[in-house]
Amino acid sequence: MKRLNRDINIFSMSALDLFASAMGTFILLVVVLFPYYLKNAEIVEKMSVLRQELAKAQEQNPQLEKCQTQKSNLQSEIKTLKRDLKNCHQKLRQTFLAVVMKWETKRQDIDLHIIDPNNNEFYYKKHNRTRSHFPNVNAELSVDTIKGPGIEIWENQRIKQGLYNVYAKLYARKGNRKNPVVRTTIYYRDGSKKLPNITLHETNKKKLIATIEINAEGEVLAY
Numbered sequence: 732m733k734r735l736n737r738d739i740n741i742f743s744m745s746a747l748d749l750f751a752s753a754m755g756t757f758i759l760l761v762v763v764l765f766p767y768y769l770k771n772a773e774i775v776e777k778m779s780v781l782r783q784e785l786a787k788a789q790e791q792n793p794q795l796e797k798c799q800t801q802k803s804n805l806q807s808e809i810k811t812l813k814r815d816l817k818n819c820h821q822k823l824r825q826t827f828l829a830v831v832m833k834w835e836t837k838r839q840d841i842d843l844h845i846i847d848p849n850n851n852e853f854y855y856k857k858h859n860r861t862r863s864h865f866p867n868v869n870a871e872l873s874v875d876t877i878k879g880p881g882i883e884i885w886e887n888q889r890i891k892q893g894l895y896n897v898y899a900k901l902y903a904r905k906g907n908r909k910n911p912v913v914r915t916t917i918y919y920r921d922g923s924k925k926l927p928n929i930t931l932h933e934t935n936k937k938k939l940i941a942t943i944e945i946n947a948e949g950e951v952l953a954y
Contacts, residue, residue: 826920826949829886830897832940833914836879838905841913843872843883844937848893853885854900879911890919892945898937899929915940919951926953 832843845853847870857864858872870887899913915926926941944952 825889826945826951827886827888827918828890828895828943828945828951829884829918830943831916831918832883832897832899834879834881834911836907836909836911838907839879839881839909839911840877840902840905841879841881841883841911841931842875842900842902843885844898844900845870845872845885846896846898848891848895878905879907890945892947895943895945897926897940897943899931899940900937901931901934904934913940917943917951917953920949921951924951924953 830843830845832841834841842854847853847868849868851857851865851868853859853865853870853872855872855875858875859865859868860871860873862868862871868887869889870885872883872885874882874884876882897915897917899915901911910930910932912928912930914928917924917926929938929940931938941953944954946952
């Protein structure tokens with residue numbers, strides 16, 4: 732009987748040692764793997780947050796695409812408006828010019844001469860009504876009177892920037908010895924101006940009435 736009890740005690744102690752060893756190993760594994768478990772939990776949490784942000788971004792994406800389309804349309808409209816504004820500025824700088832010269836003395840023939848910035852001289856021999864005298868110039872001496880009282884008109888529908896000299900010449904008295912007085916008015920986009928009256932004393936000699944300046948803004952100045 733004593734021998735049997737001794738075997739049972741040995742077996743019981745071996746089982747306890749095995750259990751204790753297993754428990755120690757488990758605790759050791761827990762201690763080693765615990766930081767990795769915590770790190771894995773953080774990753775899972777971050778992934779959850781990222782999924783939520785992705786879901787929000789997907790919800791907002793159609794709105795962002797709509798905003799991009801609206802932005803593109805607005806940029807296109809702004810570009811068109813800028814181009815239209817530039818065209819308006821160019822049109823505002825454009826002006827026409829008409830020079831009207833009159834005299835009241837009977838029978839006398841007085842000629843209007845205009846010299847443009849390209850040194851083209853318009854008068855009765857080079858009126859340019861058919862664009863044969865100055866083909867690239869849209870200007871002409873449209874009215875030419877050869878017997879007073881008379882009127883002569885030079886006009887340009889789209890006049891260019893530069894200086895234009897206006898002259899009058901007593902071509903023929905035709906028996907009338909009176910010195911004629913020439914009255915000249917210019918007409919343009921913004922109104923009209925009267926040029927100084929001049930008296931002609933000599934035949935076949937040009938006399939300057941005024942110099943007309945067309946500046947870069949389409950303004951008309953006379954001096």
